[in-house]
Amino acid sequence: MKNSKPTIHDISKALNINSSTVSRALNNSPRVSKKTKDLILKKAKELGYQKNTLASNLRTNKTNTIGIIVPRISRNFFSSVISGIEERAYIAGYNVVIGQSFESFEREQKLVSTFLSNRVDGLLISISMETTDYDHLENFKNNGGPIVFYDRPVPLKNFASITINDFEASFVATQHLISKGCKNIVHFSGIQKIALYKNRKEGYIAALKKHNIPVNEDYIFEAKLSENDGVEFAKKILKLGNIDGIYASNDTSAIGAMQYLKANGIRIPEDISVVGFNNDPISAVIEPNLTTINQPDFEMGTIACSQLIDLIEKKDVNGQHQSKVLPTELIVRNS
Amino acid sequence: MKNSKPTIHDISKALNINSSTVSRALNNSPRVSKKTKDLILKKAKELGYQKNTLASNLRTNKTNTIGIIVPRISRNFFSSVISGIEERAYIAGYNVVIGQSFESFEREQKLVSTFLSNRVDGLLISISMETTDYDHLENFKNNGGPIVFYDRPVPLKNFASITINDFEASFVATQHLISKGCKNIVHFSGIQKIALYKNRKEGYIAALKKHNIPVNEDYIFEAKLSENDGVEFAKKILKLGNIDGIYASNDTSAIGAMQYLKANGIRIPEDISVVGFNNDPISAVIEPNLTTINQPDFEMGTIACSQLIDLIEKKDVNGQHQSKVLPTELIVRNS
DNA sequence: TTTAAAAATACAATCGATTGTATTTTTAAA
DNA sequence: TTTAAAAATACAATCGATTGTATTTTTAAA
Numbered sequence: 001m002k003n004s005k006p007t008i009h010d011i012s013k014a015l016n017i018n019s020s021t022v023s024r025a026l027n028n029s030p031r032v033s034k035k036t037k038d039l040i041l042k043k044a045k046e047l048g049y050q051k052n053t054l055a056s057n058l059r060t061n062k063t064n065t066i067g068i069i070v071p072r073i074s075r076n077f078f079s080s081v082i083s084g085i086e087e088r089a090y091i092a093g094y095n096v097v098i099g100q101s102f103e104s105f106e107r108e109q110k111l112v113s114t115f116l117s118n119r120v121d122g123l124l125i126s127i128s129m130e131t132t133d134y135d136h137l138e139n140f141k142n143n144g145g146p147i148v149f150y151d152r153p154v155p156l157k158n159f160a161s162i163t164i165n166d167f168e169a170s171f172v173a174t175q176h177l178i179s180k181g182c183k184n185i186v187h188f189s190g191i192q193k194i195a196l197y198k199n200r201k202e203g204y205i206a207a208l209k210k211h212n213i214p215v216n217e218d219y220i221f222e223a224k225l226s227e228n229d230g231v232e233f234a235k236k237i238l239k240l241g242n243i244d245g246i247y248a249s250n251d252t253s254a255i256g257a258m259q260y261l262k263a264n265g266i267r268i269p270e271d272i273s274v275v276g277f278n279n280d281p282i283s284a285v286i287e288p289n290l291t292t293i294n295q296p297d298f299e300m301g302t303i304a305c306s307q308l309i310d311l312i313e314k315k316d317v318n319g320q321h322q323s324k325v326l327p328t329e330l331i332v333r334n335s
Numbered sequence: 336m337k338n339s340k341p342t343i344h345d346i347s348k349a350l351n352i353n354s355s356t357v358s359r360a361l362n363n364s365p366r367v368s369k370k371t372k373d374l375i376l377k378k379a380k381e382l383g384y385q386k387n388t389l390a391s392n393l394r395t396n397k398t399n400t401i402g403i404i405v406p407r408i409s410r411n412f413f414s415s416v417i418s419g420i421e422e423r424a425y426i427a428g429y430n431v432v433i434g435q436s437f438e439s440f441e442r443e444q445k446l447v448s449t450f451l452s453n454r455v456d457g458l459l460i461s462i463s464m465e466t467t468d469y470d471h472l473e474n475f476k477n478n479g480g481p482i483v484f485y486d487r488p489v490p491l492k493n494f495a496s497i498t499i500n501d502f503e504a505s506f507v508a509t510q511h512l513i514s515k516g517c518k519n520i521v522h523f524s525g526i527q528k529i530a531l532y533k534n535r536k537e538g539y540i541a542a543l544k545k546h547n548i549p550v551n552e553d554y555i556f557e558a559k560l561s562e563n564d565g566v567e568f569a570k571k572i573l574k575l576g577n578i579d580g581i582y583a584s585n586d587t588s589a590i591g592a593m594q595y596l597k598a599n600g601i602r603i604p605e606d607i608s609v610v611g612f613n614n615d616p617i618s619a620v621i622e623p624n625l626t627t628i629n630q631p632d633f634e635m636g637t638i639a640c641s642q643l644i645d646l647i648e649k650k651d652v653n654g655q656h657q658s659k660v661l662p663t664e665l666i667v668r669n670s
Numbered sequence: 671t672t673t674a675a676a677a678a679t680a681c682a683a684t685c686g687a688t689t690g691t692a693t694t695t696t697t698a699a700a
Numbered sequence: 701t702t703t704a705a706a707a708a709t710a711c712a713a714t715c716g717a718t719t720g721t722a723t724t725t726t727t728a729a730a
Binding site: 005048050051052053054055057058063072073074076079080082083086095096097098099100113114116117118119139143227255259281282285286287 | 383385387389393454594620
């Protein structure tokens with residue numbers, strides 16, 4: 001008959017001990033004697049008691065849960081960040097809820113709203129490509145809890161963020177191509193609404209300028225940087241004819257282009273040198289191995305999560321936004 | 336002063352309408368008149384009301400949330416399955432909580448326990464490599480809700496599972512190598528505790544037997560199938576000397592081996608042919624492109640999720656385990 | 671042994687929404 | 701206009717745990 005799960009009241013009745021004492025015993029409060037605790041713990045085990053976290057969360061107004069919003073978990077970079085976040089959260093005793101925006105603003109809004117009504121304690125987010133309006137995030141901050149941005153920077157004051165210096169990394173990548181003798185370098189850029197891609201583009205431009213190479217707007221391609229976009233870009237490159245260098249804002253598009261170029265008889269790096277971004281595992285497998293920028297992805301996760309937990313737990317840091325810029329590294333390989 | 340979020344009681348007071356009516360209005364119950372609904376909805380918006388899902392879930396004993404346990408999200412196969420699950424869950428109005436076991440039994444147990452006390456409505460799980468004891472899952476089923484297994488089969492009765500026919504896929508893969516003229520085929524096998532790897536091994540053995548090729552136990556290597564395991568296997572292969580075929584239970588290890596073999600002057604497929612498993616994106620990038628088995632990963636996710644939702648929503652299907660075996664396909668490339 | 675302080679336990683309200691039942695209001699038939 | 705039925709709304713209990721305060725029990729000092 002009784003197929004509902006046991007509650008503290010079942011323990012309470014079974015032992016004739018008030019439920020408040022049962023609750024305190026289960027939470028190991030010093031207000032309950034060792035003897036009673038043992039009794040209660042034994043009975044709890046016997047009944048197969050499992051705390052109803054919903055009830056507990058409702059009462060304490062704390063869920064010990066962190067929400068993560070990520071564009072897509074299938075990208076290596078993001079899944080590494082998530083692993084870093086989980087690692088840190090696990091140690092601190094937080095649960096983690098992951099939602100994918102699939103680069104859709106609408107879906108991102110829904111996720112934020114769900115996290116809000118599920119009362120997560122804080123939010124880690126890398127915004128979608130479509131996001132230019134931040135009301136949903138301001139709202140979360142005002143009514144939900146702290147937010148820490150990671151990877152993709154956002155033009156908001158009073159928010160913490162963990163990023164890399166995209167401008168500088170890009171500058172280094174482009175300079176590497178120049179040092180290899182490239183004169184006509186194209187750039188694969190992402191959607192400009194994402195500041196990150198804008199910054200990368202500007203790093204590329206700055207490097208060219210520094211070395212007195214004219215900046216040609218026709219050499220800057222813009223797309224979502226899928227593998228197929230890389231293929232399309234490669235077609236353009238063949239049409240241009242004189243290109244000797246590619247600096248791509250991600251490895252995926254770089255690899256798409258390399259595949260197409262190789263299939264069309266272009267030698268890499270003899271004819272065209274390529275530098276990517278992200279250091280995806282695949283970059284070490286493609287031939288020639290792709291020179292790329294390594295980001296501290298896992299570390300980005302642990303640091304972002306640490307910051308968030310600090311914000312959640314220390315009310316005094318409230319409002320203070322501790323942002324960090326992490327170092328990147330050029331991995332020189334054979335492309 | 337009042338920094339707490341508005342509740343139905345705030346709306347109730349503001350309009351002098353009982354909170355039960357407010358609740359019904361917000362849930363669009365036919366018991367509330369259009370006029371009152373409009374009034375309440377307007378006020379809710381004005382106050383910035385957001386339902387407290389915790390309270391609602393506690394009362395209704397339903398969270399509209401599905402728990403997913405996955406060994407690691409960073410593997411392409413799993414992130415595709417997750418995307419499939421999310422797709423289906425999103426349509427059906429369920430939220431999804433993802434937890435990574437990182438192949439650890441302990442962590443898996445903790446996740447199940449967390450999901451149980453957070454009262455997810457059901458569970459989708461691919462068990463960890465260490466899992467040989469299923470008490471935590473039996474317990475979840477008895478006290479939590481339905482479970483659907485995906486990818487990795489489990490020796491349990493009365494559980495639904497969505498899998499592929501590993502034996503058969505393996506048989507086909509091995510036969511392909513034999514048809515290419517391979518006589519000395521090694522097999523990269525995973526941890527035997529996972530039935531999936533056992534089945535793949537048996538498929539390999541069956542194919543050899545069918546073609547009267549003696550089965551040599553020394554040709555069966557066992558490990559966790561990381562890229563590095565592939566490298567180690569490749570070293571063994573070089574030591575053996577006469578190997579002309581590799582059938583690997585995943586692409587990752589196949590690629591590790593290929594990289595090492597190529598670096599040591601072995602030509603693929605002229606000297607050694609290779610077949611992998613999973614059709615990871617990387618398999619289409621490595622040179623030569625890797626012949627592999629494609630699994631319907633995304634579809635596995637949607638189907639598993641559909642089954643679970645059916646089990647959650649229709650009490651009559653309760654107990655009935657609808658298992659499915661999905662088709663696989665050999666993708667012949669150049670290795 | 672008495673008694674004040676400390677320790678342990680019980681009481682009762684509460685978190686915010688939901689829901690079966692009771693009451694009031696409205697509608698429409700007589 | 702009266703009245704029964706239907707529609708709309710109010711009342712009150714509840715989900716399961718937590719927590720400030722009150723009460724009881726134990727401890728130890730006088």
